[in-house]
Amino acid sequence: MSDHVLLEAVNLSKEFPLSRGKRVHAVSDVSLKVYEGETLGIVGESGCGKSTLGRLLIRLLSPTGGRLWFRGEEVTSFSDQAFSKYRRQLQLIFQDPYASLDPRMTARDIIAEPLNAYHVCPTKKATTERVLELMEAVGVPGEFLYRYPHQFSGGQRQRIGIARAIAIDPALIVCDEPVSALDVSVQNQILNLLRDLQKERGMAYLFISHDLSVVRHISDRVAVMFLGTICEIGPAKDIFEAPQHPYTRFLLDAIPQPDPRRRDEEVPLLKGEIPSPVNLPEGCLFHTRCPYATEKCRRERPVLRSEAGREVACHYRVGATLPQKNSAPEHV
Amino acid sequence: MFGKKKKLMAAGEDVRLKSQIGEAETFWDLMRRLAKENKLAVFSAVVILLFILAAIFAPFLTPYSYKDMDLLNRLSPPSGAHLLGTDEGGRDILTRMLYGSRVSLMIGVLPTLLGMILGAALGIIAGVIGGKTDAIIMRIADITLGFPSMLLAMLIMYTLGGGLMNVVLTLSLVNWASVSRIVRSEAIRLKQNEYVEAARAIGVKKRVILWRHILPNCLPTLIVLFTLNVPSSILTESSLSFLGLGIQVPDASWGLMVNMGRQFLYIAPWLSLVPSAAIMLVVLAFNFLGDGLRDVLDPHQKNQ
Amino acid sequence: MEKNMLEIRHLSASFFTQKGEVKAVNDVCIEVPKGKIVGIVGESGCGKSMTVRACMGLLKYPGRVVGGEAWLDGKEILSLPEKEKCAIRGDEIAMVFQDPMTSLNPVVRVGKQVTEALRLHRNMPAAEARREAVAMFEAVGIPEAKKRLSSYPHQLSGGLRQRVMIAMAMICHPKVLIADEPTTALDVTVEAQILRLMKKLCSDGTSVLIISHNLGVIAQLCDYVYVMYAGRIVEQADTFTLFEEPLHPYTRGLLSSVSSLRRGGDKLDTIPGVVPNLLHLPAGCSFSLRCERCEEKCRECLPDLMDVGDGHKVRCHFAGRGEKA
Numbered sequence: 015m016s017d018h019v020l021l022e023a024v025n026l027s028k029e030f031p032l033s034r035g036k037r038v039h040a041v042s043d044v045s046l047k048v049y050e051g052e053t054l055g056i057v058g059e060s061g062c063g064k065s066t067l068g069r070l071l072i073r074l075l076s077p078t079g080g081r082l083w084f085r086g087e088e089v090t091s092f093s094d095q096a097f098s099k100y101r102r103q104l105q106l107i108f109q110d111p112y113a114s115l116d117p118r119m120t121a122r123d124i125i126a127e128p129l130n131a132y133h134v135c136p137t138k139k140a141t142t143e144r145v146l147e148l149m150e151a152v153g154v155p156g157e158f159l160y161r162y163p164h165q166f167s168g169g170q171r172q173r174i175g176i177a178r179a180i181a182i183d184p185a186l187i188v189c190d191e192p193v194s195a196l197d198v199s200v201q202n203q204i205l206n207l208l209r210d211l212q213k214e215r216g217m218a219y220l221f222i223s224h225d226l227s228v229v230r231h232i233s234d235r236v237a238v239m240f241l242g243t244i245c246e247i248g249p250a251k252d253i254f255e256a257p258q259h260p261y262t263r264f265l266l267d268a269i270p271q272p273d274p275r276r277r278d279e280e281v282p283l284l285k286g287e288i289p290s291p292v293n294l295p296e297g298c299l300f301h302t303r304c305p306y307a308t309e310k311c312r313r314e315r316p317v318l319r320s321e322a323g324r325e326v327a328c329h330y331r332v333g334a335t336l337p338q339k340n341s342a343p344e345h346v
Numbered sequence: 347m348f349g350k351k352k353k354l355m356a357a358g359e360d361v362r363l364k365s366q367i368g369e370a371e372t373f374w375d376l377m378r379r380l381a382k383e384n385k386l387a388v389f390s391a392v393v394i395l396l397f398i399l400a401a402i403f404a405p406f407l408t409p410y411s412y413k414d415m416d417l418l419n420r421l422s423p424p425s426g427a428h429l430l431g432t433d434e435g436g437r438d439i440l441t442r443m444l445y446g447s448r449v450s451l452m453i454g455v456l457p458t459l460l461g462m463i464l465g466a467a468l469g470i471i472a473g474v475i476g477g478k479t480d481a482i483i484m485r486i487a488d489i490t491l492g493f494p495s496m497l498l499a500m501l502i503m504y505t506l507g508g509g510l511m512n513v514v515l516t517l518s519l520v521n522w523a524s525v526s527r528i529v530r531s532e533a534i535r536l537k538q539n540e541y542v543e544a545a546r547a548i549g550v551k552k553r554v555i556l557w558r559h560i561l562p563n564c565l566p567t568l569i570v571l572f573t574l575n576v577p578s579s580i581l582t583e584s585s586l587s588f589l590g591l592g593i594q595v596p597d598a599s600w601g602l603m604v605n606m607g608r609q610f611l612y613i614a615p616w617l618s619l620v621p622s623a624a625i626m627l628v629v630l631a632f633n634f635l636g637d638g639l640r641d642v643l644d645p646h647q648k649n650q
Numbered sequence: 651m652e653k654n655m656l657e658i659r660h661l662s663a664s665f666f667t668q669k670g671e672v673k674a675v676n677d678v679c680i681e682v683p684k685g686k687i688v689g690i691v692g693e694s695g696c697g698k699s700m701t702v703r704a705c706m707g708l709l710k711y712p713g714r715v716v717g718g719e720a721w722l723d724g725k726e727i728l729s730l731p732e733k734e735k736c737a738i739r740g741d742e743i744a745m746v747f748q749d750p751m752t753s754l755n756p757v758v759r760v761g762k763q764v765t766e767a768l769r770l771h772r773n774m775p776a777a778e779a780r781r782e783a784v785a786m787f788e789a790v791g792i793p794e795a796k797k798r799l800s801s802y803p804h805q806l807s808g809g810l811r812q813r814v815m816i817a818m819a820m821i822c823h824p825k826v827l828i829a830d831e832p833t834t835a836l837d838v839t840v841e842a843q844i845l846r847l848m849k850k851l852c853s854d855g856t857s858v859l860i861i862s863h864n865l866g867v868i869a870q871l872c873d874y875v876y877v878m879y880a881g882r883i884v885e886q887a888d889t890f891t892l893f894e895e896p897l898h899p900y901t902r903g904l905l906s907s908v909s910s911l912r913r914g915g916d917k918l919d920t921i922p923g924v925v926p927n928l929l930h931l932p933a934g935c936s937f938s939l940r941c942e943r944c945e946e947k948c949r950e951c952l953p954d955l956m957d958v959g960d961g962h963k964v965r966c967h968f969a970g971r972g973e974k975a
Contacts, residue, residue: 059837059838059839059840060808060837072547074543074546074547098549101547101548101549102548102549104547105547105548106543106544106547108540108543108544110540113539113540113541114540114541114543114544115541115544116539116541116558116559116562116563117563117645117646118562118563118565118645119558127545127548127550127558128548128549128550131548131549131550131551131554132549160371162645162646163645164645164646167924167925168694169924170924175544178544178548182548197693197694197863197925198693198863198865198904198907198908199693199903199904199907199920199921200920200924201907202907202910202911202918202919202920203920205911205918206917206918206920209916224837224838226838227908227911227912228911230912231911231912231918264839265838265839267842268838268839268841268842269838269866270841270842270845270864270866270867270869270870270871271866271869271870272865272866272868272869272893272905272908272909272912273869273893274869274870274889274890274893275890276869277869277870277871281842283839283842283843283846284839284842284843287807287809287810287840288807288837
């Protein structure tokens with residue numbers, strides 16, 4: 015991890031139009047930086063806009079507001095044509111290893127696709143050799159070169175997806191829930207692989223997941239999202255051990271602990287459900303579920319304020335004042 | 347399926363690679379697998395081939411002429427001299443059926459294929475590009491579909507005149523619209539797949555995405571559409587002939603023969619039954635062959 | 651020990667495919683005592699869903715029960731004719747599915763869907779059924795219960811839909827509630843609410859059989875746990891014993907996968923290899939291909955489910971000796 019900023023977003027927003035003039039506010043006013051070689055985790059519940067944010071950052075979607083820099087150059091208004099020189103620097107790994115590989119292509123053709131798109135290898139033979147190297151790097155045996163996706167297990171499929179993403183040495187890979195569809199035992203294999211590849215190749219990850227333990231394990235820094243906004247961002251250790259935003263606290267406390275001795279702990283539960291992203295509440299977006307909300311929260315939307323390396327969007331930083339429960343389990 | 351041939355060449359350049367990882371499947375491997383797994387499809391292919399050969403070599407297969415009348419032998423039932431009987435003009439039905447296969451096979455396959463290519467191309471473009479392009483193509487398709495197809499065919503035929511090639515053209519123009527509608531919805535479904543997004547993230551050009559990801563995955567739908575459209579083309583041709591717009595007596599086509607035989611259905615049923623049986627045989631053969639091809643092209647059916 | 655409300659005895663079920671028989675459930679015995687929550691844990695394809703579907707009589711073609719019995723409160727239900735099975739389903743034994751969106755009919759108001767079982771099994775008049783439904787909605791924590799009856803499924807959030815599903819299953823006060831991954835499709839904060847609700851139901855006397863791949867859910871909820879692997883039970887024990895002294899290498903692998911993730915550090919613990927193909931199961935222990943301790947014996951003969959004391963049973967040749975985790 016270095017101090018060089020790879021990607022910077024300022025007040026990035028994305029709205030999707032609905033019928034009758036309504037709009038879904040998928041991402042609202044998100045500002046963040048991704049540094050070269052780091053892993054930035056993005057956590058949040060379904061519908062919080064984390065996948066949309068990931069796609070905005072690598073310009074698979076164009077924002078409806080805000081600005082985006084890549085290595086110091088503003089690319090917000092670039093056309094697809096103009097952006098194509100950065101395209102290969104930004105890759106994507108998907109959640110569903112079944113849907114993200116074309117069922118009619120062999121493993122070789124899938125992994126060769128980026129190589130062919132950028133004419134990396136001069137001949138077909140060289141391409142095949144390179145594909146074999148990549149397969150070895152991600153731990154898929156070379157004799158499966160001409161197999162089709164359905165002949166692989168979920169874990170192997172995800173490995174092929176990873177091989178496709180690293181084939182052209184990107185600077186940033188957006189991993190969109192890369193292990194959520196996998197079984198626990200396989201999930202860890204993939205997480206280990208991602209970490210090893212990062213050590214070897216030095217790319218940055220934007221790691222999107224709803225699973226807090228996974229994000230905690232792999233991330234250097236973590237951003238917690240709620241309803242299209244970031245409510246807290248900072249070093250992973252700090253976020254998980256001393257959350258300052260009340261939402262982060264509740265999120266951490268809600269995880270069912272795989273330890274039957276801790277089942278009788280009275281865990282505070284969040285009441286109600288996430289408000290609709292079509293009609294955003296006034297004031298703090300979290301106030302409808304927050305037990306500590308005051309008049310000020312209902313009126314005024316807090317912005318991310320930086321304090322000692324942590325940015326928190328809460329008027330009171332309530333999380334810090336609450337007693338610790340699940341947030342710091344058996345960390346040594 | 348032809349892409350796979352290239353792959354073998356790529357791997358074939360390196361013997362070491364080949365022995366280590368096996369080979370990609372070539373077109374001929376595919377055919378061999380079809381032959382092994384689906385006997386019915388092979389049988390169907392043979393039937394179609396026989397019909398094509400019969401169409402080509404018709405003059406050598408029968409001593410009779412397809413158009414000269416023999417009024418002494420009108421409506422004679424199947425016999426040693428006329429294996430499948432004669433029609434109301436005393437013409438040998440077997441002969442007319444053989445000659446009719448020239449027209450009917452061409453009318454069944456060619457407009458279907460042309461309509462298919464046109465419809466698939468426009469449907470995929472409309473589905474993937476969307477927006478105004480989609481709206482324009484689909485409105486044209488809607489108009490074509492909304493117009494009674496017989497009326498449309500008559501319009502085109504009146505303007506261009508009769509003749510085989512004009513029938514082919516007419517039927518192609520009737521066929522494309524429904525194909526394009528179906529292919530468009532398929533393309534819209536396919537383009538939402540994550541592997542298409544993955545290709546976009548890589549920076550693969552739209553044109554290549556169409557060709558490599560959307561089209562091959564439309565293939566099963568196209569094959570089914572093809573097998574459905576062949577018989578309907580054959581039958582539409584017969585209606586056109588009936589209206590005096592397509593093939594005219596004494597020329598022969600199956601549809602025409604069925605139609606002409608209808609008036610004699612009670613006294614000489616073979617007039618209609620023989621060409622009907624031929625149509626059924628060809629249509630079934632195309633169906634089975636299509637099913638076989640679809641299965642053999644489906645990677646899920648492959649066992650390694 | 652309380653009497654068993656549901657007892658599955660030597661259940662086997664297979665899919666009959668073109669390629670051969672897929673033995674998805676193999677000689678599975680499960681007991682659900684009255685008023686307890688029993689869990690089945692395992693990875694995808696281990697046969698856990700198939701087990702409960704088989705005893706509900708809900709197997710889809712080409713799946714079929716090959717052998718075994720299922721006793722519901724002293725009555726064998728697998729051999730019943732289809733008509734009597736229908737009478738039991740939704741009345742004495744009910745099921746909650748993973749995805750509340752696809753298991754509710756999108757074009758029928760939820761009130762109608764919930765009261766359907768009452769009118770079917772109890773022949774209850776509509777007005778009375780409605781009152782029952784409102785009471786049940788309140789019991790499962792649906793706010794504005796009366797109003798919600800006339801909602802369509804898409805108007806409800808995921809958590810509410812799952813509560814509706816639970817209300818639907820509970821409306822006839824079944825003896826046994828089967829929940830197949832009831833919280834997998836939900837967010838953590840909502841999951842916690844649903845788990846609390848399930849606990850409450852159980853303290854009201856319903857016996858619950860819950861299926862999950864999430865060890866956290868199992869640890870928080872269950873009194874007794876069965877671990878399934880490749881169609882067989884490989885270990886069973888009460889929850890505390892299982893989490894503290896797992897004996898089967900697969901259970902240990904699962905637990906250490908989860909705990910190493912939470913512990914942090916560089917390398918995560920994994921179970922090497924992949925789940926074996928159910929069409930070609932190894933001759934001996936089905937875990938032998940991935941097991942570190944695998945010996946000749948493991949490859950050749952299938953170990954029995956051995957009792958090592960206190961109802962703790964393990965299907966491993968090395969159970970009872972060797973180090974404990």
